[in-house]
Amino acid sequence: MQLESMYQEIILDHYRRPHHAGLREPYDAQVHHVNPTCGDEVTLRVTLKDAGGEPAIADISYEALGCSISQASTSVMTDMIIGKTVSEGMQASAEFLRLMQSRGEGEPDEDLLGDAVAFEGVSRYPARIKCALLGWMAWKDATARALDGLGQDQSSGE
Amino acid sequence: MTNKVISHGAAKPHAGGSGPSGSGVSPGGGVPPRADTSLPSRAAAAAVLDIEAIRADFPILGREVRGGNPLIYLDSGATAQKPRQVLEAERDFYTTHNAAAHRGAHLLGEEATDAYEAARTRVAAFIGAEPAEIVFTKSATEAINLVAYAMSNAATSGKEAARFAVGPGDEILVTEMEHHANLVPWQQLCERTGATLRWFGVTPQGRLDTSAIGELINTRTRLVAVTGQSNVTGDVPDIGQIAATAHAVGALVVADGAQAVPHRAVDVRALGADFLAFSAHKMLGPSGVGVLWGRRELLEAMPPFITGGSMIEVVRMEGSTFLPPPERFEAGVPAAAQAVGLAAACDYLDGLGMASVEAHEHALTGHALEVVGGIDGVRIIGPLSTEHRGGAVSFVVDGIHPHDVGQVLDELGIAVRTGHHCAWPLHRALGVQASTRATFYVYNTHEEVDALADGIRQAQQFFDGTRGVVPLGRQSGAA
Numbered sequence: 092m093q094l095e096s097m098y099q100e101i102i103l104d105h106y107r108r109p110h111h112a113g114l115r116e117p118y119d120a121q122v123h124h125v126n127p128t129c130g131d132e133v134t135l136r137v138t139l140k141d142a143g144g145e146p147a148i149a150d151i152s153y154e155a156l157g158c159s160i161s162q163a164s165t166s167v168m169t170d171m172i173i174g175k176t177v178s179e180g181m182q183a184s185a186e187f188l189r190l191m192q193s194r195g196e197g198e199p200d201e202d203l204l205g206d207a208v209a210f211e212g213v214s215r216y217p218a219r220i221k222c223a224l225l226g227w228m229a230w231k232d233a234t235a236r237a238l239d240g241l242g243q244d245q246s247s248g249e
Numbered sequence: 250m251t252n253k254v255i256s257h258g259a260a261k262p263h264a265g266g267s268g269p270s271g272s273g274v275s276p277g278g279g280v281p282p283r284a285d286t287s288l289p290s291r292a293a294a295a296a297v298l299d300i301e302a303i304r305a306d307f308p309i310l311g312r313e314v315r316g317g318n319p320l321i322y323l324d325s326g327a328t329a330q331k332p333r334q335v336l337e338a339e340r341d342f343y344t345t346h347n348a349a350a351h352r353g354a355h356l357l358g359e360e361a362t363d364a365y366e367a368a369r370t371r372v373a374a375f376i377g378a379e380p381a382e383i384v385f386t387k388s389a390t391e392a393i394n395l396v397a398y399a400m401s402n403a404a405t406s407g408k409e410a411a412r413f414a415v416g417p418g419d420e421i422l423v424t425e426m427e428h429h430a431n432l433v434p435w436q437q438l439c440e441r442t443g444a445t446l447r448w449f450g451v452t453p454q455g456r457l458d459t460s461a462i463g464e465l466i467n468t469r470t471r472l473v474a475v476t477g478q479s480n481v482t483g484d485v486p487d488i489g490q491i492a493a494t495a496h497a498v499g500a501l502v503v504a505d506g507a508q509a510v511p512h513r514a515v516d517v518r519a520l521g522a523d524f525l526a527f528s529a530h531k532m533l534g535p536s537g538v539g540v541l542w543g544r545r546e547l548l549e550a551m552p553p554f555i556t557g558g559s560m561i562e563v564v565r566m567e568g569s570t571f572l573p574p575p576e577r578f579e580a581g582v583p584a585a586a587q588a589v590g591l592a593a594a595c596d597y598l599d600g601l602g603m604a605s606v607e608a609h610e611h612a613l614t615g616h617a618l619e620v621v622g623g624i625d626g627v628r629i630i631g632p633l634s635t636e637h638r639g640g641a642v643s644f645v646v647d648g649i650h651p652h653d654v655g656q657v658l659d660e661l662g663i664a665v666r667t668g669h670h671c672a673w674p675l676h677r678a679l680g681v682q683a684s685t686r687a688t689f690y691v692y693n694t695h696e697e698v699d700a701l702a703d704g705i706r707q708a709q710q711f712f713d714g715t716r717g718v719v720p721l722g723r724q725s726g727a728a
Binding site: 093097098103128129130131156157158216219222 | 652656667668682712
């Protein structure tokens with residue numbers, strides 16, 4: 092059944108009990124992203140740290156309103172990339188984007204994506220890809236802002 | 250369970266007009282006059298529709314979708330499916346008459362022009378208007394923008410247009426339940442001109458709240474924009490009351506008929522509004538064509554919005570003069586085939602009888618409010634009674650995001666809308682992030698409404714942690 096391949100148990104688990112949820116202080120940058128077609132939204136904060144001269148992700152905290160796919164994807168993402176360097180996070184993000192654009196034909200790099208391979212089924216439903224990407228895009232934006240020292244997102248708040 | 254059969258009125262053929270025989274609409278041919286255009290909307294007797302015969306006219310309803318399920322299409326509020334009579338009318342135009350209307354001295358140009366103008370006459374008859382009051386646009390959205398931009402263009406368009414000009418101190422009144430298409434153009438008009446945007450609120454039941462009408466409509470009010478039927482809650486506001494109050498202070502009234510004209514008889518002389526916008530694709534017609542109806546004397550005084558070919562009178566390098574309406578508002582080669590398709594849709598709907606269409610949807614709505622609203626953990630976003638209410642049934646399912654509800658329904662072959670349905674402020678006002686919406690039309694059945702309710706229950710089972718125990722599937726008997 093197609094639907095069960097999309098709603099993998101791991102996705103439903105993260106949806107019911109999201110990891111790293113809630114907004115925490117201190118943070119280096121905060122963004123607010125929305126999916127204009129459905130109104131789903133996420134407020135996401137990034138805290139960076141120095142890892143041997145390279146920027147790394149100390150924490151990602153967030154508050155999200157959205158469907159199971161967007162909530163679970165954000166939760167899985169935090170598990171994956173907290174503690175990683177920014178460059179490792181960006182690499183995972185690019186791989187996840189590639190998987191989402193694969194229309195179910197992708198061969199995801201499990202080493203790179205870990206639990207996020209569970210979202211492969213989502214790529215068969217083009218209308219849901221934006222749901223899976225919402226948290227990732229917010230993280231990329233927040234991280235870019237944190238690296239630029241921009242801090243608070245002024246543009247996309249309510 | 251009641252409402253399985255619409256029980257009033259005598260049975261009549263499911264479609265007259267262009268007829269189910271599918272002989273093709275002859276563009277430029279005789280247009281059957283509408284018998285009841287001068288009557289109030291509910292005066293015509295409703296007949297029982299032969300839904301099976303109607304469904305046979307819609308080829309798409311025969312296809313299978315996900316999981317090998319037959320399609321259950323409950324998203325006509327977004328766009329309606331097209332009967333073959335409409336498809337054949339468009340095809341006939343392209344295969345035998347195609348040319349650019351209102352240009353050229355050749356025979357095809359003449360036929361195309363005749364077909365296009367006959368379509369205008371047909372659409373005018375459908376809403377009780379004069380042909381010269383029908384402006385073809387590309388959509389209802391463009392029709393509303395036409396009025397909004399004409400109003401900001403009025404400031405630089407001479408004395409005749411001055412009555413449409415707005416500026417600081419003037420007020421534009423909208424409602425919190427509008428589709429973005431009847432909200433954003435007015436916000437933008439206010440930003441361009443310095444006028445102030447005000448709005449009616451909504452009641453917790455999703456009805457328009459007109460309790461502050463005496464204050465909201467005042468001597469500063471220049472225009473009131475209101476929907477003929479909410480695309481989310483189904484509420485049918487009392488445009489007559491609003492228009493009477495607005496006209497008493499000299500304000501204009503724009504009605505968004507996108508969700509109204511397809512679903513019940515609308516007579517512009519009885520409506521009270523000064524402008525009415527609607528689109529073909531939501532009323533069984535093609536996409537790419539919409540309609541702005543405006544009172545003749547208003548259209549005559551209004552400056553154009555989009556300019557260019559076929560809307561001009563004389564063009565010199567120094568400046569140009571414009572044709573009278575409706576041509577003034579129809580720059581560019583018109584969408585003649587689409588207009589012809591819309592005329593065929595008017596024939597089809599009038600063949601059914603708009604009173605019968607309304608009665609059928611009324612019954613489906615009542616049934617849906619009962620079987621969907623009756624599910625534990627499901628809350629209807631909108632009035633729970635069918636009084637002054639159209640067939641948009643939006644709901645939230647506790648603990649399940651609308652996207653996820655829609656996904657399960659899609660797996661069962663049931664097409665619904667999920668999200669905010671281009672009415673974000675309304676959702677915010679009602680305290681919901683998003684909703685799932687079912688909308689009904691002439692081809693929908695009570696069995697499909699039952700399948701919807703069953704699908705919602707399956708979504709609840711799927712997401713409550715017991716998935717695998719109850720596999721998804723259509724219950725036998727569902728259409």
